[in-house]
Amino acid sequence: MPTITTTAVNPGDLITAELMNEILRRLKALEGAAVAVPDVSKAVSLAEVQSALEGNLLHLGLVFNSEGRAIDLNKFHSSRQATDFVTWQIPQPLTSVPPGSLVHIGITLPP
Numbered sequence: 487m488p489t490i491t492t493t494a495v496n497p498g499d500l501i502t503a504e505l506m507n508e509i510l511r512r513l514k515a516l517e518g519a520a521v522a523v524p525d526v527s528k529a530v531s532l533a534e535v536q537s538a539l540e541g542n543l544l545h546l547g548l549v550f551n552s553e554g555r556a557i558d559l560n561k562f563h564s565s566r567q568a569t570d571f572v573t574w575q576i577p578q579p580l581t582s583v584p585p586g587s588l589v590h591i592g593i594t595l596p597p
Contacts, residue, residue, distance in 0.1 A: 511543055515585040523589055525579035527572045532559075532593075535572060539589055547588030551595060 495501065514521070521542045529535045536546050549557045552573065574592040577583055 511540075515543055519585075520582035521585050521587075523575070523577050523579055523581045523583055523587075526575055526589070526591065527579070530571050535591060543585035544583070544587055544589050547590040550590070550592045552592070554592075557593070 521544065523544065524538045524542050526535045526538050529538060532546075532549070539546055546559075549559060551557055571593055572591050573594055576590045577587075
């Protein structure tokens with residue numbers, strides 16, 4: 487997320503899509519409306535999962551491997567890809583949750 491450091495926009499200032507998306511995310515959070523959990527089962531990388539969640543004001547929670555062990559994300563390269571990467575997620579897709587909620591996933595790792 488970009489840090490918003492300005493309190494005013496002057497004519498001619500560059501307003502990037504990243505900044506505008508951050509403003510929209512913050513407005514949505516202020517409204518207090520529930521958000522729908524996206525279906526991340528088609529994602530092929532952790533980066534795709536995180537992007538889909540952040541776009542809905544959600545955060546990645548715990549990540550488990552196929553043996554049920556939590557994965558240390560500090561040692562996991564987010565661009566690793568696999569077919570059928572996400573095998574399950576909690577909460578389920580389309581569940582309404584408060585903004586900022588965690589979504590936990592189970593993944594398969596490439597050989």
